[in-house]
Amino acid sequence: MAKTRELVKRRKAIRNIRKITRTMELIATAQFKKAMDRAVQAGAYTRKLAELAADLSATVTDIQHPLLQPREKIKRSLLLVLTSNRGLCGGYNAGVLREANTAIRRARQEGYALDLEVSGKRGINFFRFAGVKPTNTFTHFTEKVTFAQVDELATRYLKLYSDGVIDQVEVAYVEFFSAGRQVPTVKTLLPLTKVDAAPAPTKATPTPTPTPSAGQAVYEFLPGAEEILAEILPTSFRAQLFKAFLDAAVSEQIARRVTMKAATESADEMIRSISQQYNRARQAQITKEIAEVIAGSEALS
Numbered sequence: 001m002a003k004t005r006e007l008v009k010r011r012k013a014i015r016n017i018r019k020i021t022r023t024m025e026l027i028a029t030a031q032f033k034k035a036m037d038r039a040v041q042a043g044a045y046t047r048k049l050a051e052l053a054a055d056l057s058a059t060v061t062d063i064q065h066p067l068l069q070p071r072e073k074i075k076r077s078l079l080l081v082l083t084s085n086r087g088l089c090g091g092y093n094a095g096v097l098r099e100a101n102t103a104i105r106r107a108r109q110e111g112y113a114l115d116l117e118v119s120g121k122r123g124i125n126f127f128r129f130a131g132v133k134p135t136n137t138f139t140h141f142t143e144k145v146t147f148a149q150v151d152e153l154a155t156r157y158l159k160l161y162s163d164g165v166i167d168q169v170e171v172a173y174v175e176f177f178s179a180g181r182q183v184p185t186v187k188t189l190l191p192l193t194k195v196d197a198a199p200a201p202t203k204a205t206p207t208p209t210p211t212p213s214a215g216q217a218v219y220e221f222l223p224g225a226e227e228i229l230a231e232i233l234p235t236s237f238r239a240q241l242f243k244a245f246l247d248a249a250v251s252e253q254i255a256r257r258v259t260m261k262a263a264t265e266s267a268d269e270m271i272r273s274i275s276q277q278y279n280r281a282r283q284a285q286i287t288k289e290i291a292e293v294i295a296g297s298e299a300l301s
Contacts, residue, residue, distance in 0.1 A: 004285065007278040011271055018267035024088065025260035032179075032253035035143050039176050039246040046239045053192070053236045056229055067158075067233045070191045071167040076113040078157065078166045079103055079186075082173040082248040083123030085139055092174060092255035093122045095184030096248075100172040103186045104132070115166065143249040147242050154238040161190050173244045174251035182251040189240050192233060 081100045083093045100123075107114040118124050119138040127134055141149060160166045169190035174182045 004278055004281050007274055007281065011274045011278065014267050014270050014274070018264055018271070021260045021263040021267060025257055025264055028253050028257035028260060031143055032250060032257055035246065035250035035253050036176075036179070039243070039250045042239070042243045042246050043176075046236075046243045049232070049236050049239050053229075053232050056232065065229050065233055066162060067190065067192050067237065074110070074112045074167045076115065076166050077107060077168040077170060078115045078117065078160070079107075080153075080169070080171045081116070081118045081120075081123050082141075082171065082244065083118065083120030083126075084252045085121045085142065087122065088259060089252055089256040090259035092252055093120075093126070096172055096174055097123060097126050099184045099186045103170060103172060112167075141245060143253060145242075145245045145249060147238075150242045150245055151238055154234075154241045157190065157241075158234055158237065166190075171241065171244050173248040174255075175244075176247040176250050176254075179254065182247075182254060187244070189237060189244075192237060 079100065081096060083096055087093075104114060104116070116127070116132065116134040117136040117138070118127060118134045119141050121139055124134070124137050124139070157166075157169050161169060168188060170186050170188050172186045173184070175185050175187070176182050
């Protein structure tokens with residue numbers, strides 16, 4: 001009897017846990033859809049802005065913007081690590097922290113200083129346990145991060161880079177490609193070397209009339225190319241940084257949904273297994289009781 005009572009308690013406890021994991025799975029699914037819509041919309045804007053900046057920087061060859069010029073030697077770099085504030089999201093944080101550690105080791109090997117900034121309680125706790133003290137930490141960036149919040153960081157990074165305090169800005173996060181593919185990566189945002197990932201047009205003299213056969217965009221600059229680049233390039237950096245936060249948010253929800261779904265399925269399997277054990281134990285107990293009754297009746301006859 002003690003064994004069946006124990007099995008009943010275990011099954012009840014697992015069912016309660018299953019309710020929690022199933023609820024968290026549904027919440028993560030709802031948040032994932034909202035976050036994915038924001039990431040997809042921001043991705044289209046960021047890509048088009050990067051293409052425009054690439055076209056302009058390739059077309060205007062007589063103007064060199066500071067954000068496009070890599071430093072001859074990196075003396076100090078800044079690494080921003082984007083992790084989650086909450087757990088129960090599988091290997092999401094582990095992938096980001098693995099890439100961040102690789103970047104930290106690379107900085108030590110190449111001999112340049114590294115300013116480490118960490119967003120998310122999981123990353124903060126990890127580096128505290130590892131004995132690494134970040135320069136800045138943030139816990140207010142959630143899945144509902146706003147552009148205004150990210151813009152404060154972006155403005156500070158642009159000033160540090162323009163003043164020559166830092167020579168490079170990198171961000172470690174999980175890049176979102178689709179609902180089935182998210183990749184932990186470390187991406188360099190400053191200098192804007194990644195902006196020319198879009199197909200760059202061949203060098204041409206800007207004229208008001210485009211040449212269709214050339215297969216490239218031709219621009220007429222008003223008021224001037226320098227003023228336009230000075231506006232578009234910082235905006236492109238801000239958009240890329242914001243996109244990184246949105247990618248991290250949607251990837252976190254996908255990881256949490258997958259993890260909670262797996263936990264719910266494991267709970268279902270455990271409940272089935274315990275139910276079978278309970279049925280066998282109960283059957284054995286009933287058989288034993290029947291045998292005792294029969295033996296007792298035979299003894300009285």
